[in-house]
Amino acid sequence: MILRYDGTFEGFLTLVYEVYHQKYKPQLIEKPSLHPKLFDEAIEIEYDGSKSQKVLEAMRQKWSKQDIQRVMHIFLCDTKAFELDLLNYIKLGFKNAKELQNINNSSVFFINNLEKELFRHYHRYSGFLRFEELEDGTLYAKIESKFSLVYLLGRHFSKRFNNQNYIIHDIDRSLAFVKIGDSMDVRQVSEFEEPLRSASEEKFQHLWQTFFDSIAIESRANEKLQKSLVPLVYRKYMSEFE
Amino acid sequence: MKKDIYAKMQILSDSAKYDVSCSSSGSDSNYKTGELGATHNSGICHTFSADGRCISLLKVLLTNYCIYDCAYCVNRSSNDIPRAAFSPRELANITINFYKRNYIEGLFLSSGIIESENHTMELILRVLKILRFEHKFNGYIHVKLIPGSDEALIAEVVRLASRVSSNIELPSDNSLKLLAPNKTKEKVLQPLKIARDLSLERDNKAIGMSTQLIVGATPESDFDILKLSSVLYDKALLKRVYYSAYIPVNDDKNLPAILTKPPLVREHRLYQADWLLRFYGFSYDEILTSQAPNLDEELDPKTMWALSNLHLFPIEINRASKEELIRIPGIGVRGAHKILKARRFKKLGFDDLKALKISIKRAQYFITCEREFQREIALYPENIRAALIKPEPKKQPSLFDVSGITGEL
Numbered sequence: 001m002i003l004r005y006d007g008t009f010e011g012f013l014t015l016v017y018e019v020y021h022q023k024y025k026p027q028l029i030e031k032p033s034l035h036p037k038l039f040d041e042a043i044e045i046e047y048d049g050s051k052s053q054k055v056l057e058a059m060r061q062k063w064s065k066q067d068i069q070r071v072m073h074i075f076l077c078d079t080k081a082f083e084l085d086l087l088n089y090i091k092l093g094f095k096n097a098k099e100l101q102n103i104n105n106s107s108v109f110f111i112n113n114l115e116k117e118l119f120r121h122y123h124r125y126s127g128f129l130r131f132e133e134l135e136d137g138t139l140y141a142k143i144e145s146k147f148s149l150v151y152l153l154g155r156h157f158s159k160r161f162n163n164q165n166y167i168i169h170d171i172d173r174s175l176a177f178v179k180i181g182d183s184m185d186v187r188q189v190s191e192f193e194e195p196l197r198s199a200s201e202e203k204f205q206h207l208w209q210t211f212f213d214s215i216a217i218e219s220r221a222n223e224k225l226q227k228s229l230v231p232l233v234y235r236k237y238m239s240e241f242e
Numbered sequence: 243m244k245k246d247i248y249a250k251m252q253i254l255s256d257s258a259k260y261d262v263s264c265s266s267s268g269s270d271s272n273y274k275t276g277e278l279g280a281t282h283n284s285g286i287c288h289t290f291s292a293d294g295r296c297i298s299l300l301k302v303l304l305t306n307y308c309i310y311d312c313a314y315c316v317n318r319s320s321n322d323i324p325r326a327a328f329s330p331r332e333l334a335n336i337t338i339n340f341y342k343r344n345y346i347e348g349l350f351l352s353s354g355i356i357e358s359e360n361h362t363m364e365l366i367l368r369v370l371k372i373l374r375f376e377h378k379f380n381g382y383i384h385v386k387l388i389p390g391s392d393e394a395l396i397a398e399v400v401r402l403a404s405r406v407s408s409n410i411e412l413p414s415d416n417s418l419k420l421l422a423p424n425k426t427k428e429k430v431l432q433p434l435k436i437a438r439d440l441s442l443e444r445d446n447k448a449i450g451m452s453t454q455l456i457v458g459a460t461p462e463s464d465f466d467i468l469k470l471s472s473v474l475y476d477k478a479l480l481k482r483v484y485y486s487a488y489i490p491v492n493d494d495k496n497l498p499a500i501l502t503k504p505p506l507v508r509e510h511r512l513y514q515a516d517w518l519l520r521f522y523g524f525s526y527d528e529i530l531t532s533q534a535p536n537l538d539e540e541l542d543p544k545t546m547w548a549l550s551n552l553h554l555f556p557i558e559i560n561r562a563s564k565e566e567l568i569r570i571p572g573i574g575v576r577g578a579h580k581i582l583k584a585r586r587f588k589k590l591g592f593d594d595l596k597a598l599k600i601s602i603k604r605a606q607y608f609i610t611c612e613r614e615f616q617r618e619i620a621l622y623p624e625n626i627r628a629a630l631i632k633p634e635p636k637k638q639p640s641l642f643d644v645s646g647i648t649g650e651l
Contacts, residue, residue: 102587127286131343159273160280204339210248214256216292225294
């Protein structure tokens, strides 16, 4: 049996509701696909606000805040097929919330590790993300990452760039975290035109490259180590590697 | 001719690169509404240089002019090298602009001694004040205190910095006398003492302090070095001691020749041993003794300790305390936590450890899982040692293996 849902957190909670009420036993849970298949056997689960709300309410009653947050985090790992493990995880938690700590269970272990992978990724980008200064002083960063990070990163930078305006633009997902003045939100980017950089942007990039090159100790050169610490996929917007 | 800003950056970061510390960790988040910058408890690496070192801070000297003539230092006054100096305002401006682009967590500021100790410390203080008061910058600032400057100046710097340090560099007084005629151990430790006393007398949080020891320039053993580190952690209340494999930069009759390779393995082993002191509850004299004063290059210090204390092994995974678990070679703090968490639900066997992705490559010789234990290698130090340092078996092409054959037969 194949189930399909809309790929969102709420959509998945609806699916959980249906699994309990229709006694579905899926072997596969799909996100929506762009290419309709000729022989489509999947059962479509329509998002239903009241059903998902009921499931969320049940989680709130039985689980710790951290356990619920973990489920939400998993939806940021949108390039991974986590659905079957997540369904097992939720079912297990409804039977006995304590079992959510039992890392001997393969689904619990998987979900735990996926969340850790997300955090690892997020932590790396909190260092590797690069902002450029635009004409009006706004700081602008581009990101291409396997997980959806703009929300987590946006909140991270709200502490350190508290008196700045900034935009973190997820190119693949057409999402942007925008902080202007006191307002912060995640927006869909429908159209995009490359903005103009400030007059001093080039100077500081050059200065940064100068620093980066001269801080390395030649007699300890270790390109392999460098590559494992900053894998090539992260380097696209890091000007020191150009 | 006045040097342009790129040349200054090149000279002053080049002169600062032998300082290994670049950590930005250990300060709780401290952001303020309407201001710039925050520290991050775990520290953040913003990139890694070509030698594989984390770059977290803008590490530069305010100036590399120096009135001292320390034999091991590239900036010694008798060296004929290009010299430069940032103005405090110039450096503060670069720091802010780097920070806003997310290049760095903050500034690591050190300096050669220009004119006098006090004059140098005042210039550094100027940078701090511009950053903290004019730019309202709350990011990380690490300052190298200038030994020999006035207590009042040092106290003011300590109040504004996130972390302060003073490099001891040479692990004994004799070596200092020989190689750094302008310094004594007393003088080098003076600013750290002032910082420690300040940190003890105020009720708010302690000031992060660190130091650096050069390894391999002088004849001290690993035992001497670890003993010193241990005192620095316990008595001087330092947060970190850094070890820097000596890279010969000057020709001097008292130093290793300029072509000597830096002792990187030894440096690595010292860091591992240092970790055992700070996070694993070991004392220096458990790791080394004056009879066997040096770390093993082939084995990590924890394995070395386990092999000379085999009477404590094997350890039963399902019953050992956390303190015991983290003393098992190959099992770190994270592995121990996983074991503690998982064994609440069931008795763990070797397969369970594998499923939890805990490597038992080294640990297998030192543990039992209920009735399971490895039976191939007898529990003697020589046998285990041989098994541990045995190179991975290379795959021998078999006589009938045709996968390597290309082209026509």
